[in-house]
Each structure stands twice: as structure tokens, then as C-alpha cells.
Amino acid sequence: MNPVVIAVALMLVLSLLRINVVVSLAIGAIVGGLLGGLSLEQTLSTFTGGLGGGAEIALSYAMLGAFAVAISRSGITDLLARKVISQLGKDASSSRILWVKSLLLTSVLGVSISSQNLIPVHIAFIPILIPPLLHVMAQMQIDRRQVACVITFGLTATYMLLPVGFGGIFLNNILAKNLIDNGVAVEFSQLPLAMAIPVLGMFIGLLVAVFFSYRKPRQYDLEKILAAEPETVELNFNHIWVALLAIAVALGLQLMTNSIVLGALAGFIIFTCGGVIKFRESQDAFTQGVRMMSLIGFIMISAAGFAAVMKETHGVESLVQSVSGMMAGHKGLAAFLMLLVGLLITMGIGSSFSTVPIIATIYVPLCIHLGFSPMATIALVGTAGALGDAGSPASDSTLGPTSGLNADGQHDHIWDSVVPTFIHYNIPLIIFGWIAAMVL
Numbered sequence: 001m002n003p004v005v006i007a008v009a010l011m012l013v014l015s016l017l018r019i020n021v022v023v024s025l026a027i028g029a030i031v032g033g034l035l036g037g038l039s040l041e042q043t044l045s046t047f048t049g050g051l052g053g054g055a056e057i058a059l060s061y062a063m064l065g066a067f068a069v070a071i072s073r074s075g076i077t078d079l080l081a082r083k084v085i086s087q088l089g090k091d092a093s094s095s096r097i098l099w100v101k102s103l104l105l106t107s108v109l110g111v112s113i114s115s116q117n118l119i120p121v122h123i124a125f126i127p128i129l130i131p132p133l134l135h136v137m138a139q140m141q142i143d144r145r146q147v148a149c150v151i152t153f154g155l156t157a158t159y160m161l162l163p164v165g166f167g168g169i170f171l172n173n174i175l176a177k178n179l180i181d182n183g184v185a186v187e188f189s190q191l192p193l194a195m196a197i198p199v200l201g202m203f204i205g206l207l208v209a210v211f212f213s214y215r216k217p218r219q220y221d222l223e224k225i226l227a228a229e230p231e232t233v234e235l236n237f238n239h240i241w242v243a244l245l246a247i248a249v250a251l252g253l254q255l256m257t258n259s260i261v262l263g264a265l266a267g268f269i270i271f272t273c274g275g276v277i278k279f280r281e282s283q284d285a286f287t288q289g290v291r292m293m294s295l296i297g298f299i300m301i302s303a304a305g306f307a308a309v310m311k312e313t314h315g316v317e318s319l320v321q322s323v324s325g326m327m328a329g330h331k332g333l334a335a336f337l338m339l340l341v342g343l344l345i346t347m348g349i350g351s352s353f354s355t356v357p358i359i360a361t362i363y364v365p366l367c368i369h370l371g372f373s374p375m376a377t378i379a380l381v382g383t384a385g386a387l388g389d390a391g392s393p394a395s396d397s398t399l400g401p402t403s404g405l406n407a408d409g410q411h412d413h414i415w416d417s418v419v420p421t422f423i424h425y426n427i428p429l430i431i432f433g434w435i436a437a438m439v440l
Contacts, residue, residue: 002322004315007032008347011306011393015414021393025302029309036313043309050308051301063264065403066289067250068127070271073285074243101140104133105150105210112154116166123400126151128247130404134225141217144411145420148401149209152421155397156390157202160195160382163188171195174356175382179374182364186374194378194440198386201432205424213424224408242274299413303394331370335380335437338363339430342384347392356385375440383433391422 011028015021026047033043108129115125130147137147159167171191179186250267253259272282338359346355360381367377389397398417405411 002315002318003032003036003313004310005344006035007306007310007315008344012347015393015418018412018414021299021413022302025299025306025394029306032315033309033313036309036315038309038313042312046309046312047305050305052304059261062290063261063268064127064289066286067246067264067267068131069285069289070268070277071128071243071247074239074246074271074276097140101142104136104140104142105147108133108147109150109154112151113158116155116158116162123155123396123403126400126404127407130401131407134220134405134408135222138220138222138225141219143214143216143218144220144405145218145416146210146214148398148405148411148417149206149214149420149424151401151404152390152397152417152425153202153206155400156386156425157199157206160202160386161192161199163192170356170386171382175378175385178357178360179364179378179381182360183368184364184374184377186378190375191378191382194375194436195382197436197440198379198383198429198433201428202390202425204432205428209420209424214420220410221408224410227408239274239276242271242276246270246274299394299399306394331372332434332438334366334370335372335434336430338366338380339384339387339433343387343426343430346385346388346395355388356381359384372437373440376437379433379436379440383429383436387426387429387433390425391418393418397421 007028010031011024014024014027029047030040030043033046034040038046111125111129115123130151137144159165159170161167163171172188176186176188176191246267249270250263252263253266254263257263268277268282268286271277272279277285342355342359345359363381363384364377367380372380389395392398393414398413398421402411402413402417405416406413411417
């Protein structure tokens with residue numbers, strides 16, 4: 001058996017059994033490395049050497065956690081929550097609750113989409129925006145799995161379709177470049193059109209999640225929410241203005257320097273100098289934020305080590321090549337197997353951006369040989385690369401929603417983020433990606 005397949009399968013099974021994701025990634029990496037011909041020493045050395053690849057992301061999350069705590073102490077999040085609650089009014093009828101719930105979910109979706117394309121901050125908004133809204137969601141008994149699916153759709157589907165921001169990086173800089181480098185002449189204008197059918201599958205999955213799977217009310221412990229996100233009785237509007245300044249500076253610096261760390265640090269300093277956080281309390285606030293985001297950071301660091309081991313075994317290349325030998329002359333089977341292999345690779349690596357260059361060198365010549373059109377090739381390679389981004393325990397598309405929804409410890413990463421997004425997005429992507437390959 002291929003070491004990548006076994007390592008990814010073992011990691012997923014252990015995670016589903018509620019073994020800590022960090023432990024699951026480490027065990028999967030060790031087993032995969034040994035089966036891939038590496039010695040135990042080489043496996044551990046490669047794993048630890050790869051950990052540095054996730055360090056910057058982990059530090060970014062830690063800084064964002066501290067920034068999020070500072071924002072919550074300013075009172076601006078209380079003001080936001082109160083505005084949402086006020087929309088319910090005294091008449092908390094079912095129709096009124098439905099309207100406010102729809103407004104809330106639509107707003108979260110809009111912000112998620114904007115974070116990829118309009119203002120490319122990626123997942124930085126989640127630990128800031130979502131925790132203050134948990135109390136409101138609990139009052140309306142919104143199932144957080146529904147919210148996780150909404151956020152993940154905004155994070156994933158938009159970069160697959162819209163060639164702006166992160167979408168521009170994925171479609172133009174990565175997908176188009178690798179297709180052209182491997183012999184397929186494509187126009188940038190063809191990319192969104194080819195990816196429209198797979199994204200349609202994701203949209204259908206979103207509708208199923210929102211209107212069917214998770215539409216029923218779900219209760220959460222309000223005491224735990226208030227303990228994690230205490231509500232301020234009196235609002236200090238000077239603190240509100242400081243918060244707005246800090247957010248603007250943090251966002252501006254991130255866009256100018258492409259550094260979440262620098263932006264969050266500057267914002268935290270402004271909160272401290274502006275009196276929102278007293279100097280003697282700044283260490284406690286910072287520690288609280290880091291603690292809130294520590295698990296997410298450790299998972300991302302471990303995922304980088306896991307990916308390093310998988311690459312060192314060369315199991316990805318052999319997996320793609322072995323599968324390609326099974327496809328001779330069968331376009332339908334070939335399309336399905338290519339999508340399935342893409343799913344396995346991305347589930348393990350955790351990044352669609354890293355998957356496309358790996359698979360394109362084999363997939364593109366194979367698509368040419370089997371007679372797939374350029375549009376079909378775009379859809380196949382793009383979908384195969386994006387598959388597994390939603391639904392992977394190590395992907396920021398699932399870690400991001402968890403970082404906000406689990407602020408009070410009532411949202412399990414695996415069963416409340418990973419499994420719902422896997423079911424509602426990866427399965428439709430396989431189906432509609434296959435359809436796109438057949439009809440384009």
C-alpha cells in the first residue's frame with residue numbers, strides 16, 4: 001500500500017476517534033515515513049524539520065488571539081451583539097428570529113467571501129468577529145455546524161471561482177501557470193468558467209447544510225459563552241473609537257506588509273496605549289488570547305511536519321503514477337480516480353495551493369493523452385487540487401471556523417467542523433467535478 005494513503009487514512013481514523021489532531025498527525029507521519037522506506041530517525045528528523053513551515057502561521061494565530069481578546073475588552077463586540085439582539089425587538093416571534101438569523105448568516109458569508117477576494121485577510125477575521133456573536137447565536141439556537149459550513153464555503157468556493165485576491169493566486173498564479181508549464185494552452189478567462197460547475201456543487205452542498213442538515217435548533221451552555229466572552233454592562237465610547245482605530249491600523253498594515261503578525265501586534269499596542277487594556281493587565285490579556293488559539297497553532301505546526309514527511313517518502317508521486325496506470329482509455333474512470341487522489345493528497349497536506357503543483361505534472365499529460373479538452377483539464381486539476389481543503393483536519397478552511405466557534409469550548413473541531421464540511425463540500429465537488437470533466 002502507498003504510504004501516503006495509509007498515513008492519511010490513519011490520521012483521519014484517529015481524529016474521528018477523538019484522538020487529538022496533533023497526536024493523530026504525528027502518528028500518521030511516523031507510520032507513513034516508516035512504510036515509505038525512511039528510518040525512524042529520518043522520519044523524526046524530517047517531521048521536526050518540517051515543523052518550521054507552520055511556525056509563522058501559528059504565531060499569526062497567537063497574535064490574532066491576543067488581538068481578539070483586546071477587541072472584546074473594548075466593548076465594540078458587545079455593541080455589535082446588542083445591535084443584532086435589538087433587531088429581534090420585543091416581538092421575538094419565529095418569523096422575526098428567522099429574519100435575524102438569515103441576516104446574521106448572510107453577513108457572515110459576505111465577510112467570509114470578502115476575506116478571500118475583496119479584502120484578502122483570509123481567516124484573520126474569524127477569531128475577531130465570531131466569538132462575540134456566540135451569545136446571539138445561542139439565543140436563537142443556531143447550530144454552529146451550520147455556521148461552520150457557511151464560513152468554509154466563503155473561504156473555499158470563492159478562491160476557486162473569483163480571480164481576485166487569493167482567487168487570483170490560486171487560479172492565475174498556480175493553476176494556470178502549472179497547466180501552461182505542462183503543455184495546455186489556457187486563457188485566464190477560461191478558468192472561472194471551467195470551475196463554475198464544481199463550485200455549483202459546493203453551493204448545493206451549502207444549501208443542503210443550511211436548509212436541511214443543520215436547520216434544527218441546537219442548545220448551548222450560556223454560562224460557558226459568557227465566561228469566554230463576558231458582556232460589558234457599560235459601554236465606553238472612547239474605547240470604541242480606540243478599537244476602530246486599532247482594527248483599521250491592523251488591517252492596513254496587513255495589506256501593506258502581508259504580515260498578520262505585524263498587524264495584530266500594532267493593533268494590540270494601540271489597545272494598550274489607548275487605555276482599553278491597562279499596562280499591568282496586558283500580559284494577562286495576551287496570555288488569554290494565546291491560550292485561546294494555542295491548539296489551532298499546534299495543529300498547523302504539526303500539519304507542516306506531516307506534509308514534509310509525505311513529500312520525503314515520494315509517496316505522492318508514486319500514488320499519482322500508479323493510479324494513472326489504471327486509467328488507460330477510460331475517461332470516466334480516469335476523471336474519478338484523479339479527483340479521488342487529489343482528495344487524499346490535499347486531506348494530508350491541508351493546502352490546495354500546495355497540491356496543484358504536485359499533481360499537475362502527471363495529470364496534465366494524462367488529460368492530453370485521454371483527450372480531455374483544455375476546459376475539462378482545468379476543471380479536473382483545479383477540483384482535484386481544491387478537494388480536501390474543506391474537510392481536512394489540518395486545513396485552515398476548517399481550523400479557521402473552529403478558532404471562532406470553539407471560543408467557549410463547545411464546538412468540536414473534528415465532528416462539528418471537519419465532518420460537516422467534508423460531507424457537504426467534498427462529496428458534491430467529486431460529483432460536479434466529474435460532470436465538468438465529462439461535459440466541458
